[in-house]
Amino acid sequence: MSRYIPTNSETRDFPAAVVVAYCFESKNGPAYVAYKGRQGKPARFFAFASPDRRDRHLSNYIDQQTEFEALKRTRRQTGHGLIVGDIVFSTWGYEQTNVDFFEVVRVPTALSAVVRQIESETIEDKPGSMTGKTTAKPGQFVAVAKSETRRACGVHVLNGGNMRGQLQKWDGTPRRVTWYA
Numbered sequence: 001m002s003r004y005i006p007t008n009s010e011t012r013d014f015p016a017a018v019v020v021a022y023c024f025e026s027k028n029g030p031a032y033v034a035y036k037g038r039q040g041k042p043a044r045f046f047a048f049a050s051p052d053r054r055d056r057h058l059s060n061y062i063d064q065q066t067e068f069e070a071l072k073r074t075r076r077q078t079g080h081g082l083i084v085g086d087i088v089f090s091t092w093g094y095e096q097t098n099v100d101f102f103e104v105v106r107v108p109t110a111l112s113a114v115v116r117q118i119e120s121e122t123i124e125d126k127p128g129s130m131t132g133k134t135t136a137k138p139g140q141f142v143a144v145a146k147s148e149t150r151r152a153c154g155v156h157v158l159n160g161g162n163m164r165g166q167l168q169k170w171d172g173t174p175r176r177v178t179w180y181a
Helices: 051-077
Strands: 010-014 019-026 029-036 044-047 087-092 098-109 112-124 131-141 148-154 157-159 166-169 175-178
Touching: 010 051, 019 051, 029 051, 044 051, 087 131, 098 131, 098 175
Parallel strands: none
Antiparallel strands: 010 019, 019 029, 029 044, 087 098, 087 166, 098 112, 112 131, 112 148, 131 175, 148 157, 157 166
């Protein structure tokens, strides 16, 4: 998809916000169309009663996007803070709650960690309730589990991969699980 660039528009580039805006005079008044990054679809496309209102609106959008980009940069540069032996977990499921535990087996960089799934012990609340709490068994790896490298996405948080969401550092408290037949 190619970008719509109005004729006789003024190009305004905002590298810190990763935004390019085209300000122009439309049939509805002063307007702008803004694109984020390499997107072909406009992130903003507005017309205003005066050029001053257009510029204020664009300025607010640029401030918001600059702050967002700074937050993304900080998050990318922040290490996970995990060490070998730490336990991380993922809670997932639809119509039931599953908890998987992983042990950090290697820390190649501050932005990645190698984890391997470990066994867990589940204690049912009461017979037939199909709810309970589960705890990790450190050092007892799942027999068929392979080591997986995961990237940091915050302090004590790793990207869990396709189906697992995020892997968070376990504080040692039993995690709630549910299941059905």
